[in-house]
Amino acid sequence: MEFRDLGIDEELLHALSDAGYTVPTPIQEQAIPAAVAGKDVLGLAQTGTGKTCAFAIPILQKLKNEERLPGFPPIRSLILTPTRELAIQIYDSLVSYAKYTDIRCALVYGGVSQYNQTEALSAGVDVLVATPGRLNDLCGQGYIDLEDIELFVLDEADRMLDMGFVDDVERIIRRMGEHDDMQTLLFSATMPKSVQSLVKRLLKDDFTRVEVNPVSTTVEKIDQSVYFVDRENKKKLLLYTLRDPELHRALVFVRTKSGCDRVAHDLNRAHVGAGAIHGDKSQIDRQNALNRFKEGKIRVLVATDIAARGLDISDLSHVINYDVPTEPENYVHRIGRTGRAGHGGIAITFCQADEVPYLRRIEKTIDREVPVREDNPYPMQEKPHEGRGTGRSRSRRGNRGRRSLNNQKKAADTSAEQNTVEKSTEEKENTSRRPRRRRRRPSGENRPNPANNNG
Numbered sequence: 001m002e003f004r005d006l007g008i009d010e011e012l013l014h015a016l017s018d019a020g021y022t023v024p025t026p027i028q029e030q031a032i033p034a035a036v037a038g039k040d041v042l043g044l045a046q047t048g049t050g051k052t053c054a055f056a057i058p059i060l061q062k063l064k065n066e067e068r069l070p071g072f073p074p075i076r077s078l079i080l081t082p083t084r085e086l087a088i089q090i091y092d093s094l095v096s097y098a099k100y101t102d103i104r105c106a107l108v109y110g111g112v113s114q115y116n117q118t119e120a121l122s123a124g125v126d127v128l129v130a131t132p133g134r135l136n137d138l139c140g141q142g143y144i145d146l147e148d149i150e151l152f153v154l155d156e157a158d159r160m161l162d163m164g165f166v167d168d169v170e171r172i173i174r175r176m177g178e179h180d181d182m183q184t185l186l187f188s189a190t191m192p193k194s195v196q197s198l199v200k201r202l203l204k205d206d207f208t209r210v211e212v213n214p215v216s217t218t219v220e221k222i223d224q225s226v227y228f229v230d231r232e233n234k235k236k237l238l239l240y241t242l243r244d245p246e247l248h249r250a251l252v253f254v255r256t257k258s259g260c261d262r263v264a265h266d267l268n269r270a271h272v273g274a275g276a277i278h279g280d281k282s283q284i285d286r287q288n289a290l291n292r293f294k295e296g297k298i299r300v301l302v303a304t305d306i307a308a309r310g311l312d313i314s315d316l317s318h319v320i321n322y323d324v325p326t327e328p329e330n331y332v333h334r335i336g337r338t339g340r341a342g343h344g345g346i347a348i349t350f351c352q353a354d355e356v357p358y359l360r361r362i363e364k365t366i367d368r369e370v371p372v373r374e375d376n377p378y379p380m381q382e383k384p385h386e387g388r389g390t391g392r393s394r395s396r397r398g399n400r401g402r403r404s405l406n407n408q409k410k411a412a413d414t415s416a417e418q419n420t421v422e423k424s425t426e427e428k429e430n431t432s433r434r435p436r437r438r439r440r441r442p443s444g445e446n447r448p449n450p451a452n453n454n455g
Helices: 010-019 024-038 053-063 086-095 113-123 134-142 157-162 165-174 193-204 231-241 256-270 283-294 328-335 354-364 393-430
Strands: 041-044 078-081 105-109 127-130 151-154 185-187 207-212 222-228 252-253 274-277 300-303 320-321 345-351
Touching: 010 053, 010 086, 010 283, 024 041, 024 053, 024 105, 024 185, 024 207, 053 086, 053 127, 053 151, 053 185, 078 165, 078 231, 086 105, 086 127, 086 256, 086 283, 105 113, 105 300, 113 134, 151 165, 151 193, 157 185, 157 354, 165 193, 165 222, 185 193, 231 256, 231 345, 231 354, 256 300, 274 283, 283 300, 328 345, 328 354, 345 354
Parallel strands: 041 185, 041 207, 078 127, 078 151, 105 127, 151 185, 222 345, 252 300, 252 320, 274 300, 320 345
Antiparallel strands: none
16 A cells, blocks of 8 residues: 555645655554544554654645635644654654645744744744643743644653643643544553543544554564673673674663763763763753764764653664663663664663563563573673573572572571670670779878968
8 A cells, every 4th residue: 555545635645755655654554544534543553653644644634625714823733742852853744744735833842942932833833743841831821822723633642641741731631622523633652541541531432543563562673682781781781782883873771860971971981972861951952962863973872761752763773771661661662763664673671680570571561582692791690680591490499599598597596606605705804804993092182281271
């Protein structure tokens, strides 16, 4: 099937051809016809499957075929997304798809001055891409009115709620009001109860459900593997991994903001060009680091999970999990940065002893074991808390566990005996030592002479 078979207008087909789109992905093939027909859509698909195009094309086609009202045009479509990076990329895609139409798009997000954003809004906007916080701010200041929204897109709904935007999303929904004719497209990689509640509230009863892959499964073409390594050797292992000539560009994920800065600093000290992006970085710094990475000026980009859903980087050869994510879904989204749009990619995970339980949860979620890499110059020395590959199985450790308990009991008894001996010896020494007498002063020493007091 081709895009032409999905009932898309010629102007949009021309723009898609210019962007190099030829054959629709499964999510596009199923979601676009339903959305173009005016149906509400629930799209469940892993990251990197082409969801942006799946909702952007129906929006543009609907607005293109509608007559624009005279006077100052209201905002007709809203795309709500959790992160600034994702908002920027959706906006760039929209502008690319709409270049042969007169549809006007705008972008609002926090972390930067609102001046340029309000200037764009004052010129009139058809499609608005926004993050929740800045959108509510501008609505409160009177720059944005959401009462005329005809088509609402909630992208990365699960991530939106995980990041604590529940109250912001609720306010935005109330600002739009209840419209029987409003079309809603909701996209999510997972389907927790919080998202199920949104589906019941926002989508009409006859909505179309599109699920191209089981929820929280990994892209088949991604080559996944794991190194078992002690924490103090992770930096050395990262430098060793980056020596691979096949590793052109790598996205390295860490768990904390401070760890993100530290890893990037260590790489630069080792003469490996690296940048860092996380929530404490300003929007300008984050965008500069991302642009330098995309342009090939640096080889490595270190990021926290805030970027796991928001980055769309073509030809990303490797994703490296410097820290194992605590949630299996985050693993899926991290490695989904490579293998975009059906292409292959490589995902390598560094797992230390106390992260083995997280790895087991990931393997259970993706329903496969992550192969252990044999070329490990820094094998784990610390006993893993649980697992395979770096030690014996639990059944084979049973007798050894009992022997360990016996050894611990013997050690405790020996320690108690030593303490008893030391205590008795100390008591003997105390009893054999004579108490020290206080020195008595001579009877006349330092006593006042009464004769001297008689004037």
